[in-house]
Amino acid sequence: MENNKLLRVTQMNAIFLDNEIYKALMQIIQNTSRFLPPGSIALFEPELNLIVRMVLLKNSVYHSESTFGQQLLSIKYSNMSDFKKILYLFGNCFEYIKNRLELWRPSHRINILFYKVHMAIVLLNFINMSIFLRNGEKPLLLERFLGLQQIYSTQNAPRLFESKYLARELLWNGFIDILIHIVPLINYHKIKRTIRYYNPFHKRPTYVVLNSCVMTMHSKCAHCGENPILPYHMGCAHIFCYVCLKKKLYFLLEQLQNMARDLPPKYQMRLPYELLSSLANCLLNDTVFEIVKGLLEIQHVTEQHLYQQRLQFLNTKKMEEHEILTQYSNNSEKKVEELRKFMIKQKDELKQFDMGLVLQLDQKVADQQQVLEQAGVPGFFVTTNTIEIKVQMHLLDFMLRSFLLLNLNYVTNLEGKKKVKKFISAICNINKYT
Numbered sequence: 001m002e003n004n005k006l007l008r009v010t011q012m013n014a015i016f017l018d019n020e021i022y023k024a025l026m027q028i029i030q031n032t033s034r035f036l037p038p039g040s041i042a043l044f045e046p047e048l049n050l051i052v053r054m055v056l057l058k059n060s061v062y063h064s065e066s067t068f069g070q071q072l073l074s075i076k077y078s079n080m081s082d083f084k085k086i087l088y089l090f091g092n093c094f095e096y097i098k099n100r101l102e103l104w105r106p107s108h109r110i111n112i113l114f115y116k117v118h119m120a121i122v123l124l125n126f127i128n129m130s131i132f133l134r135n136g137e138k139p140l141l142l143e144r145f146l147g148l149q150q151i152y153s154t155q156n157a158p159r160l161f162e163s164k165y166l167a168r169e170l171l172w173n174g175f176i177d178i179l180i181h182i183v184p185l186i187n188y189h190k191i192k193r194t195i196r197y198y199n200p201f202h203k204r205p206t207y208v209v210l211n212s213c214v215m216t217m218h219s220k221c222a223h224c225g226e227n228p229i230l231p232y233h234m235g236c237a238h239i240f241c242y243v244c245l246k247k248k249l250y251f252l253l254e255q256l257q258n259m260a261r262d263l264p265p266k267y268q269m270r271l272p273y274e275l276l277s278s279l280a281n282c283l284l285n286d287t288v289f290e291i292v293k294g295l296l297e298i299q300h301v302t303e304q305h306l307y308q309q310r311l312q313f314l315n316t317k318k319m320e321e322h323e324i325l326t327q328y329s330n331n332s333e334k335k336v337e338e339l340r341k342f343m344i345k346q347k348d349e350l351k352q353f354d355m356g357l358v359l360q361l362d363q364k365v366a367d368q369q370q371v372l373e374q375a376g377v378p379g380f381f382v383t384t385n386t387i388e389i390k391v392q393m394h395l396l397d398f399m400l401r402s403f404l405l406l407n408l409n410y411v412t413n414l415e416g417k418k419k420v421k422k423f424i425s426a427i428c429n430i431n432k433y434t
Contacts, residue, residue, distance in 0.1 A: 006150055008136045010073055015139060017069030018056075025052050037266075050096040057089055066153065075152040077207035085144050091142045092392050143288070192376065212416060252280035252402055259398050270391050271379075279395065280402075289403045291375050302364055306357050313353055317346050364390065 029048065033041050037318065041048065060067045062085050066076035080088075098114050107235035128141045138144040212390055220226065221241045231241070256276045260268055324342055328335035362384070369392065379395050 006075070006136070006152065008133070008139075009141050010075065010133075011136075011150060014067065014069040014073050014075055017066045017072055021068050022053060022056060022163055022366045025056070046096050046099045050093065051090055054089065057092060061085060061088055071148070074153050075150050077148045079147070079149055084148065087146055088148075089140065091145075094118075134284055168186075249280055249284060251405075252283050255402050256398055257278055259401065263394060265325075266387070267391055267394060270387070271394075275379050279398070283378055283399060283402055286403075288375065288377060289399065291371065291377075292399055295371060299364065299368070302360075306360060310353070310357065313350070317350075321346075 026049070029052070056068065060071065061077075061080075064071065064076070065080045065085075070076060098118055125141050128144055129139070131144075132139045137150075138148070142148075143150075219231070221244050226241075253276060256271075256279060260271045260276060263271070321339070321342060324338050325335065328338055366382050369382045370382055373382065377395075380392055383389065
C-alpha cells in the first residue's frame, strides 16, 4: 500500500466529524432557545437545520474545497469547480424539501413522487457504500455523482495507527458496553430514598406508612382474589401474585400513556416514557395514593380557610363603609369625598391581602412538592416554573384516575359505588384546581 493512499477509515471519520460539528451547533441553538415557550421554534426547525448546514458548507466547501471534518484530517477535494460547489450545496437541500412536502400535503402526488425518489436515493446510497467498501473511494453518493476525488492536502498527512491507540479504543468501547448493560439495572429511586432516609439533616416526610404485609394460609392476591402464586408485595399491606403484579404494572403504564396522549403537545414532550414507567412502578404501592389523598384534603381545608379570611376582610370593609355613610349622612359633599378616599384605600388593601393569600397558596404548593419528592414520586420537585407545575398537576390527575381504574373491578356493592363517587369527586376537584 502506498503511503499517500487515502484510507477508508479516514474518509468515514471525516463524515462523522462533519455530523458531530453539525450536532454541536444545533445543541447550542437548542440550549439558547430552551427558555422560550415550548414549541416556539418547532415550526421553523427544518429551515433552521437547513440554514446551519448551508452556513457550514459555504464556509468550508465553497471557500476551501473541503468540509470542516476533512480539514481536521488534512483532506480536500482535488477537482472541485465553482459549478460543482453550487451543485454540492443544492444536493444537501433535498432532505429539507422532502420534509416540507410531507408537512404540506402528505397524500399529494408531488409528495408521493418525492417519496419514490427518496427510496431510490436510499437504494443508491446502499449500492454506493458497497462500492466504497470494495474500492475505498467516494463514500458519499453526492461525491460519486459529481465525480469528486479526495486527496491529502499536505505532503505528510497519512495517518499511522499504533497499537496503543487501538488498545485504548477497544478499552473504552468495552467499558461503554458494560455501562450500557449495567446502568439500566440500577434502581436510582430506591438509592435516593435510602440516602434520604439515613441522612440526619434531611427532613423526614410527614405521611403515614401502612402496616407491612403478613403472609398466612388464607392470604389472597389483591388482584385476582386467588391463592398467590410466587407471592410478592410492594411495601404495602397487600400480597400479589408475581404475574398479577406484572399485569398491574403494564396496565398502569398503558393507562398513563393513553392519558398523556390526550394532553397538548407542549406537555406531552415533558412526559417521556421513562417518567411514565417510573410513575407506574411507584403506583403499585397504595401508600402513594394515601399520600396524595391526604395532601388533597389538607389543600381543601387550606383553601376554605383562606376563603373565609377573605370574606371576613370584605365584611370588615363593608362595616367601615357603613360607618362613613352614617357619620356623614348630613353632609353629602363630605360623604362623597370620604367614600372616594375609602374606595381607593380599600382597593389597595384588597390587592395586598390577595397577594398574601396567593403567597400562602404558593407555599402550600411548595410543601406538597417537597412531600411528594421525599416520597420518591417521579416528576415531583420544588419549582416555581408554571409549565412544570402544570405538568405536576397533570401527574396528580393521572395518579387519581389510575387508582380509580384499578378499583373498578371491586365496584359490586353500594359501599364500592360510594367509594368510586368519592374518587370521582376528588378528581373533579383536582381538575377544577388545575
